[in-house]
Amino acid sequence: xxxxxxxxxxxxxxxxxxxxxxxxxxxxxxxxxxxxxxxxxxxxxxxxxxxxxxxxxxxxxxxxxxxxxxxxxxxxxxxxxxxxxxxxxxxxxxxxxxxxxxxxxxxxxxxxxxxxxxxxxxxxxxxxxxxxxxxxxxxxxxxxxxxxxxxxxxxxxxxxxxxxxxxxxxxxxxxxxxxxxxxxxxxxxxxxxxxxxxxxxxxxxxxxxxxxxxxxxxxxxxxxxxxxxxxxxxxxxxxxxxxxxxxxxxxxxxxxxxxxxxxxxxxxxxxxxxxxxxxxxxxxxxxxxxxxxxxxxxxxxxxxxxxxxxxxxxxxxxxxxxxxxxxxxxxxxxxxxxxxxxxxxxxxxxxxxxxxxxxxxxxxxxxxxxxxxxxxxxxxxxxxxxxxxxxxxx
Amino acid sequence: xxxxxxxxxxxxxxxxxxxxxxxxxxxxxxxxxxxxxxxxxxxxxxxxxxxxxxxxxxxxxxxxxxxxxxxxxxxxxxxxxxxxxxxxxxxxxxxxxxxxxxxxxxxxxxxxxxxxxxxxxxxxxxxxxxxxxxxxxxxxxxxxxxxxxxxxxxxxxxxxxxxxxxxxxxxxxxxxxxxxxxxxxxxxxxxxxxxxxxxxxxxxxxxxxxxxxxxxxxxxxxxxxxxxxxxxxxxxxxxxxxxxxxxxxxxxxxxxxxxxxxxxxxxxxxxxxxxxxxxxxxxxxxxxxxxxxxxxxxxxxxxxxxxxxxxxxxxxxxxxxxxxxxxxxxxxxxxxxxxxxxxxxxxxxxxxxxxxxxxxxxxxxxxxxxxxxxxxxxxxxxxxxxxxxxxxxxxxxxxxxxxxxxxxxxxxxxxxxxxxxxxxxxxxxxxxxxxxxxxxxxxxxxxxxxxxxxxxxxxxxxxxxxxxxxxxxxxxxxxxxxxxxxxxxxxxxxxxxxxxxxxxxxxxxxxxxxxxxxxxxxxxxxxxxxxxxxxxxxxxxxxxxxxxxxx
Numbered sequence: 023x024x025x026x027x028x029x030x031x032x033x034x035x036x037x038x039x040x041x042x043x044x045x046x047x048x049x050x051x052x053x054x055x056x057x058x059x060x061x062x063x064x065x066x067x068x069x070x071x072x073x074x075x076x077x078x079x080x081x082x083x084x085x086x087x088x089x090x091x092x093x094x095x096x097x098x099x100x101x102x103x104x105x106x107x108x109x110x111x112x113x114x115x116x117x118x119x120x121x122x123x124x125x126x127x128x129x130x131x132x133x134x135x136x137x138x139x140x141x142x143x144x145x146x147x148x149x150x151x152x153x154x155x156x157x158x159x160x161x162x163x164x165x166x167x168x169x170x171x172x173x174x175x176x177x178x179x180x181x182x183x184x185x186x187x188x189x190x191x192x193x194x195x196x197x198x199x200x201x202x203x204x205x206x207x208x209x210x211x212x213x214x215x216x217x218x219x220x221x222x223x224x225x226x227x228x229x230x231x232x233x234x235x236x237x238x239x240x241x242x243x244x245x246x247x248x249x250x251x252x253x254x255x256x257x258x259x260x261x262x263x264x265x266x267x268x269x270x271x272x273x274x275x276x277x278x279x280x281x282x283x284x285x286x287x288x289x290x291x292x293x294x295x296x297x298x299x300x301x302x303x304x305x306x307x308x309x310x311x312x313x314x315x316x317x318x319x320x321x322x323x324x325x326x327x328x329x330x331x332x333x334x335x336x337x338x339x340x341x342x343x344x345x346x347x348x349x350x351x352x353x354x355x356x357x358x359x360x361x362x363x364x365x366x367x368x369x370x371x372x373x374x375x376x377x378x379x380x381x382x383x384x385x386x387x388x389x390x391x392x393x394x395x396x397x398x399x400x401x402x403x404x405x406x407x408x409x410x411x412x413x414x415x416x
Numbered sequence: 417x418x419x420x421x422x423x424x425x426x427x428x429x430x431x432x433x434x435x436x437x438x439x440x441x442x443x444x445x446x447x448x449x450x451x452x453x454x455x456x457x458x459x460x461x462x463x464x465x466x467x468x469x470x471x472x473x474x475x476x477x478x479x480x481x482x483x484x485x486x487x488x489x490x491x492x493x494x495x496x497x498x499x500x501x502x503x504x505x506x507x508x509x510x511x512x513x514x515x516x517x518x519x520x521x522x523x524x525x526x527x528x529x530x531x532x533x534x535x536x537x538x539x540x541x542x543x544x545x546x547x548x549x550x551x552x553x554x555x556x557x558x559x560x561x562x563x564x565x566x567x568x569x570x571x572x573x574x575x576x577x578x579x580x581x582x583x584x585x586x587x588x589x590x591x592x593x594x595x596x597x598x599x600x601x602x603x604x605x606x607x608x609x610x611x612x613x614x615x616x617x618x619x620x621x622x623x624x625x626x627x628x629x630x631x632x633x634x635x636x637x638x639x640x641x642x643x644x645x646x647x648x649x650x651x652x653x654x655x656x657x658x659x660x661x662x663x664x665x666x667x668x669x670x671x672x673x674x675x676x677x678x679x680x681x682x683x684x685x686x687x688x689x690x691x692x693x694x695x696x697x698x699x700x701x702x703x704x705x706x707x708x709x710x711x712x713x714x715x716x717x718x719x720x721x722x723x724x725x726x727x728x729x730x731x732x733x734x735x736x737x738x739x740x741x742x743x744x745x746x747x748x749x750x751x752x753x754x755x756x757x758x759x760x761x762x763x764x765x766x767x768x769x770x771x772x773x774x775x776x777x778x779x780x781x782x783x784x785x786x787x788x789x790x791x792x793x794x795x796x797x798x799x800x801x802x803x804x805x806x807x808x809x810x811x812x813x814x815x816x817x818x819x820x821x822x823x824x825x826x827x828x829x830x831x832x833x834x835x836x837x838x839x840x841x842x843x844x845x846x847x848x849x850x851x852x853x854x855x856x857x858x859x860x861x862x863x864x865x866x867x868x869x870x871x872x873x874x875x876x877x878x879x880x881x882x883x884x885x886x887x888x889x890x891x892x893x894x895x896x897x898x899x900x901x902x903x904x905x906x907x908x909x910x911x912x913x914x915x916x917x918x919x920x921x922x923x924x925x926x927x928x929x930x931x932x933x934x935x936x937x938x939x940x941x942x943x944x945x946x947x948x949x950x951x952x953x954x955x956x957x958x959x960x961x962x963x964x965x966x967x
Contacts, residue, residue, distance in 0.1 A: 145701070153712050154743065271524070332895060332898045340891050351658075362496070375484060375488070
């Protein structure tokens with residue numbers, strides 16, 4: 023077995039461990055029928071042990087892959103996103119050690135699973151580094167960022183638990199709508215994973231030629247049945263679906279098609295859950311959070327940010343500027359990724375001022391924590407895949 | 417406004433909430449509240465005191481947290497908008513003018529692009545309003561910090577040990593009750609053991625720890641201000657150099673904006689991953705994406721004019737040889753030279769044979785240097801080729817005159833006059849690649865293309881940034897300030913022994929009440945102090961009970 027194989031097997035082990043731990047954490051916080059929670063501590067400890075085991079396997083994946091590729095495995099979409107899933111669990115382990123809160127695990131682990139599954143939809147073969155990435159700063163800058171984002175995401179998890187308990191799911195309200203929207207967006211990620219896996223497994227391919235936005239002829243291969251067609255496309259593979267809509271040249275219709283299929287699969291899945299459960303997903307989770315100490319969740323949400331914010335500043339701004347000065351001759355160039363790092367930083371700065379200066383605690387603070395995670399995910403997904411820039415390596 | 421005299425006799429500056437000396441509440445609002453607001457120690461903040469003149473209004477505007485957060489959010493939103501479409505610096509158009517850039521946005525992005533350009537979002541980060549927003553943030557940082565720091569510093573520096581009972585019992589942590597005779601001494605000893613600074617006055621003591629954490633926010637704001645100052649400084653001449661140098665292989669040129677320095681390009685190379693020799697592991701990835709670059713490198717020699725050189729002297733001293741690669745710029749004397757771009761296979765020379773059209777007989781070859789062509793080429797047999805005009809990047813005729821788009825030899829055009837022993841009157845011809853025009857009728861001779869030499873051109877960026885140390889200092893101070901403010905806290909206890917032997921005690925911290933209580937538990941245990949209550953929690957409990965009683 024080569025080092026690369028060992029590495030990917032360790033990632034499987036981590037994935038399975040997190041999956042098991044999710045259910046054990048869920049069982050731990052739900053308690054028994056009588057409504058007593060005596061077992062919470064014991065099952066929580068078991069779930070935590072499984073999580074730590076998975077995390078060690080995850081670290082094993084990381085360092086064996088480092089050995090196999092010869093560089094820190096943080097250089098493309100697959101590697102970075104997988105590392106984000108790992109640091110998310112790492113952040114949870116630190117918080118659990120401090121506060122002993124299994125309910126956070128019940129939220130963090132499935133999200134980490136989704137992130138790792140999402141990552142594995144991208145090409146995962148060992149790839150070489152382009153000249154701009156050949157530097158020790160790759161390991162320093164990117165690992166600091168990914169650790170910071172893992173810690174900051176814990177704040178969103180605590181916020182989500184807070185909201186799941188606090189928001190009344192029986193009455194119509196804006197908060198109920200947005201909370202359910204978060205649940206729906208998580209299901210959409212599953213939709214993306216299911217769609218990608220299904221069409222890859224069936225080996226779907228449709229080739230097209232088209233005219234790109236600079237007016238140059240180009241070719242593209244769709245991996246999913248084309249709902250949207252590229253600008254002035256010509257179908258090259260026979261017997262495949264004819265696109266329903268032709269898009270203007272600035273739109274990448276292939277990516278749009280992927281989004282559309284994710285939406286279709288995700289929405290179907292969401293409604294299946296809704297119809298079987300006869301409840302909103304957020305309401306479905308209510309029994310798991312009834313034992314939650316709100317003040318503690320508020321404290322954890324804040325703690326995660328005051329730990330994560332300085333680390334983020336160091337990694338995403340200071341180290342980033344140092345490396346940019348070395349590689350690109352300027353420490354700041356308003357590249358989309360740089361801008362979104364600044365946006366994230368400004369957002370958490372605003373959070374801290376609102377919390378410390380205006381007394382925003384509890385619900386408001388929880389919503390901000392969740393919004394911060396949304397910005398981080400936007401920076402990870404949209405800025406890499408949609409907005410073109412110097413950081414678009416995937 | 418008038419100065420405020422407290423019942424204890426102390427005269428406080430106007431706007432004070434808690435007497436500086438004894439801590440009594442001076443305002444009616446404060447007198448009626450169950451707990452005192454300790455955020456800025458009840459000092460008089462300018463922004464909360466004056467609101468008459470225009471200066472007051474501006475000061476109050478910028479010192480408000482609400483305004484500060486609004487500026488942050490405005491910057492955040494503006495920055496995000498700037499990423500919807502690429503900024504104009506990342507747009508590639510053949511010739512850069514306002515018109516071509518505007519055309520690019522509307523051609524590529526349609527009506528969205530048009531609106532984006534119309535609103536000036538194509539260069540958003542250099543727009544006056546964005547810069548004004550950043551400026552407002554800087555002003556807010558300065559004013560909001562001063563407004564809070566100055567009174568807070570004064571107040572903490574001049575703290576008195578003895579406080580009035582009404583100050584003590586309105587603290588969140590409060591205790592009163594009988595105690596042992598040696599309780600004060602024991603409490604003092606224990607607090608010292610817990611690393612508190614203890615000062616005593618008559619029957620009271622004040623124990624304090626971690627006061628420096630109160631300065632954290634102001635320290636990190638100073639760091640940010642220094643950073644922004646550094647960014648501003650680059651507009652000053654001499655602090656910042658950003659030049660591009662296209663250097664052909666074999667060429668030696670003066671480095672722009674670096675007087676006395678010259679750079680020679682010994683050779684440029686691009687290396688791609690091959691998938692062999694230890695790169696087999698990348699095979700799969702290379703098959704999928706095609707070519708992946710491994711290295712861009714320019715081997716250069718840096719020369720410097722000797723310091724004692726006379727004007728006009730061309731003697732150069734070699735400073736060093738260096739391979740410039742991405743991530744490995746050449747550094748000297750505060751400058752850095754970066755490998756940023758390249759152009760492979762630029763035309764260097766073209767060789768022609770002066771040939772008789774009919775007999776195909778050659779009278780000899782001539783080689784034209786496309787950067788520095790000669791005016792006249794004399795061949796061995798006495799024939800002469802005169803270069804009447806040279807158009808390195810020929811783009812067509814305008815009013816019968818040949819035009820050149822750029823000074824780069826991308827599509828050279830030559831207007832020549834050939835004189836041979838056979839045709840002493842001379843024949844004129846206009847030659848471009850694969851095309852010859854004979855403006856004055858059929859010629860007997862032609863220049864037949866023989867061969868071409870090419871070379872690579874390195875695109876180097878020359879940078880000097882003297883503001884970097886200032887920016888680094890700003891970043892460092894910011895990080896120190898953040899750690900100072902977030903990871904430490906300012907804890908205080910006031911303890912007084914009363915005439916009847918009983919003790920009153922109050923405690924305050926700017927955050928982490930849990931830690932404060934843990935300290936107090938130890939002191940209480942050791943010195944047998946009365947039990948304390950967390951009055952905030954009491955109030956919250958009461959409110960909750962009330963809420964439950966009224967459905």
